[in-house]
Amino acid sequence: MIRHLFKLIWNKKKTHSLLIIEIWASFLVLFGLATLITFNVKNYLEPLGFAYENVWAINLSNNQDTLAVAEKVQTIFQSVKGFPEVESLSRMSDAYPFSQSNNSRTVKYKNSDVQMGVVFADENLSKTINIPLIAGKWYRNKDSVGKYIPVVINKMAEGALFDNQPAVGKVLKDYDGKAVWVVAGVVDYYKDKGEFMLNKPMMFELLKADQIYNKTLVIRVKPGTDAVFEAKLVKAITGIAKGWSTEIVYLTDARQKQHNITLIPVIIFLIICSFLLINVALGLFGILNLSIARRRGEIGLRRAMGATEGSVTAQFLGEIWVLATFSLILGLLFAVQFPLMNVFDIAGGVYITAILIAIVIIFLIVTLCAWYPSRQASRIHPAIALHED
Amino acid sequence: MIKLQNVEKVYRTSSIETLALNNINIDVKKGEFVSIMGPSGCGKSTLLNIIGLLDAPSKGTIEIDGLKVEKYHDKELAHLRNQKLGFIFQSFHLINDLSVVDNVEIPLLYRESNAKQRRELAEEALVKVGLSNRMKHFPKQLSGGQKQRVAIARAIVGKPEIILADEPTGNLDSAMGNEIISILQNLNENGATIVMVTHDDAMAKRTHRLIRLFDGTQVL
Numbered sequence: 001m002i003r004h005l006f007k008l009i010w011n012k013k014k015t016h017s018l019l020i021i022e023i024w025a026s027f028l029v030l031f032g033l034a035t036l037i038t039f040n041v042k043n044y045l046e047p048l049g050f051a052y053e054n055v056w057a058i059n060l061s062n063n064q065d066t067l068a069v070a071e072k073v074q075t076i077f078q079s080v081k082g083f084p085e086v087e088s089l090s091r092m093s094d095a096y097p098f099s100q101s102n103n104s105r106t107v108k109y110k111n112s113d114v115q116m117g118v119v120f121a122d123e124n125l126s127k128t129i130n131i132p133l134i135a136g137k138w139y140r141n142k143d144s145v146g147k148y149i150p151v152v153i154n155k156m157a158e159g160a161l162f163d164n165q166p167a168v169g170k171v172l173k174d175y176d177g178k179a180v181w182v183v184a185g186v187v188d189y190y191k192d193k194g195e196f197m198l199n200k201p202m203m204f205e206l207l208k209a210d211q212i213y214n215k216t217l218v219i220r221v222k223p224g225t226d227a228v229f230e231a232k233l234v235k236a237i238t239g240i241a242k243g244w245s246t247e248i249v250y251l252t253d254a255r256q257k258q259h260n261i262t263l264i265p266v267i268i269f270l271i272i273c274s275f276l277l278i279n280v281a282l283g284l285f286g287i288l289n290l291s292i293a294r295r296r297g298e299i300g301l302r303r304a305m306g307a308t309e310g311s312v313t314a315q316f317l318g319e320i321w322v323l324a325t326f327s328l329i330l331g332l333l334f335a336v337q338f339p340l341m342n343v344f345d346i347a348g349g350v351y352i353t354a355i356l357i358a359i360v361i362i363f364l365i366v367t368l369c370a371w372y373p374s375r376q377a378s379r380i381h382p383a384i385a386l387h388e389d
Numbered sequence: 390m391i392k393l394q395n396v397e398k399v400y401r402t403s404s405i406e407t408l409a410l411n412n413i414n415i416d417v418k419k420g421e422f423v424s425i426m427g428p429s430g431c432g433k434s435t436l437l438n439i440i441g442l443l444d445a446p447s448k449g450t451i452e453i454d455g456l457k458v459e460k461y462h463d464k465e466l467a468h469l470r471n472q473k474l475g476f477i478f479q480s481f482h483l484i485n486d487l488s489v490v491d492n493v494e495i496p497l498l499y500r501e502s503n504a505k506q507r508r509e510l511a512e513e514a515l516v517k518v519g520l521s522n523r524m525k526h527f528p529k530q531l532s533g534g535q536k537q538r539v540a541i542a543r544a545i546v547g548k549p550e551i552i553l554a555d556e557p558t559g560n561l562d563s564a565m566g567n568e569i570i571s572i573l574q575n576l577n578e579n580g581a582t583i584v585m586v587t588h589d590d591a592m593a594k595r596t597h598r599l600i601r602l603f604d605g606t607q608v609l
Contacts, residue, residue, distance in 0.1 A: 004491070004494075007491060011486040011487065011488075297480075297482055300482070301478075302495065302499075303443070304470060304474075304476045305471065305476070305498075306467050306468065306471025306472075306499035306500065306547075307499050308467040381444075382444075
């Protein structure tokens with residue numbers, strides 16, 4: 001029967017060409033949407049790598065004040081540290097967790113050449129936002145006296161640079177081939193732009209006290225600490241550094257903003273696709289209804305030749321599946337290029353999953369659209385259908 | 390082979406009740422070639438549909454090859470149609486998107502058979518009706534007579550014991566009509582039981598027996 005259906009559809013390929021194109025286009029749109037969703041879900045399922053609850057970022061801006069900036073930052077640091085509400089405090093670059101800022105650089109080791117995200121942070125960051133280490137240790141201020149700048153990298157960077165060989169103690173070179181950094185420790189994950197961020201190579205570099213441009217303070221406060229303390233904090237800071245501006249960001253809010261940046265386009269795309277698919281489904285339903293109305297004689301004939309109600313339903317469902325299969329073969333020729341050519345540097349598994357999701361949804365849609373007309377077809381009385389034709 | 394007893398068929402709508410067949414008693418023996426005649430609307434096609442298990446009588450009993458079919462369900466009726474009955478229609482009912490040989494294979498799709506067996510049987514049936522050179526053609530490329538020969542090949546491909554023909558020469562000129570009747574006679578001589586509805590006296594005379602209907606009642 002499958003051979004018969006393929007033959008029937010193949011012989012009617014011109015009549016069905018628009019339908020094939022419609023299903024093909026729907027598959028491609030679904031493939032795009034499924035890729036986007038699979039990519040984000042896969043990222044979401046990977047650990048974030050740090051804790052953000054009860055953590056605030058204090059952005060200090062010295063504005064026009066250029067006098068003794070480093071000293072003022074140190075004073076603010078000590079002052080903030082002195083509050084009983086503050087459990088832990090760290091100074092870092094403006095690329096604090098969930099911020100919109102990014103820093104990156106090229107790092108070399110032997111023949112490996114890796115583009116990495118860079119975070120400048122002091123020795124307290126791992127404690128403040130609870131970044132567990134899987135190898136080595138987090139750098140200390142006293143490590144800065146060594147020949148190389150101590151850094152902590154994530155497992156992704158370790159894999160990219162050292163082919164998963166132990167990284168601790170290895171010396172890394174900069175873009176020009178100059179030995180600059182030494183690996184002090186390795187963390188598992190650090191997705192600083194949120195759960196939806198792709199896990200990519202990251203590097204933490206020891207922030208020295210005199211690096212005045214990196215003056216974001218990240219603090220862990222005691223649970224239940226509220227805006228009253230926030231006001232107290234701002235007042236204390238402005239008391240130390242007059243003319244400076246202070247912005248306090250709750251990391252829970254910053255995380256939500258990052259989620260929105262990822263999720264809003266996905267939701268918009270999802271809504272547009274849903275409308276598109278509803279239109280396709282309605283069109284398909286209409287075409288199938290019309291097709292069955294035109295083929296009443298054939299249905300009567302098949303019943304006379306021995307087809308049961310079930311086989312008529314199966315035939316019409318089978319025809320639409322065959323049609324969908326033709327469309328999907330065309331669509332697959334296009335879709336498989338993405339994993340093969342490593343488009344957008346997304347893992348092949350994401351594309352393969354998206355292809356499978358799109359195939360399942362297409363078959364689901366065509367089955368739902370064909371089910372009712374097919375059942376109607378099977379209930380056509382053979383004597384009446386043969387007489388009408 | 391075919392036995393109808395006290396068969397009655399009533400079509401009911403919300404306001405009208407039409408008696409299409411009234412007290413029909415027919416007994417067609419194995420190997421007979423019977424024609425059914427009567428004016429338009431007298432119930433010939435209804436009777437043929439009832440014999441062909443495409444329609445159920447309102448009253449009465451039907452026996453096909455000794456099997457009483459009143460309590461048969463859709464699957465059992467379909468199986469019986471597939472195994473015992475072959476249909477030929479006035480308007481051929483060929484599927485234009487399938488080649489001649491694929492059209493002939495249709496009844497075999499609804500029984501246990503593989504593609505090779507189906508192809509062999511279809512080719513054999515087409516040879517019997519003299520269309521071995523038209524197997525790959527499509528129905529639109531054939532004349533009316535050729536189309537009806539394809540329909541006959543389709544009716545006999547499953548080697549049914551009974552062939553039901555509903556005005557098989559109705560859409561053909563007399564020469565083509567004679568050709569088709571000759572093929573049916575030949576099938577009958579080879580053992581097929583045939584029941585044919587016709588308007589044409591000349592065609593009816595070439596059968597063994599005539600059943601005449603008038604206003605749904607059997608008059609002969």
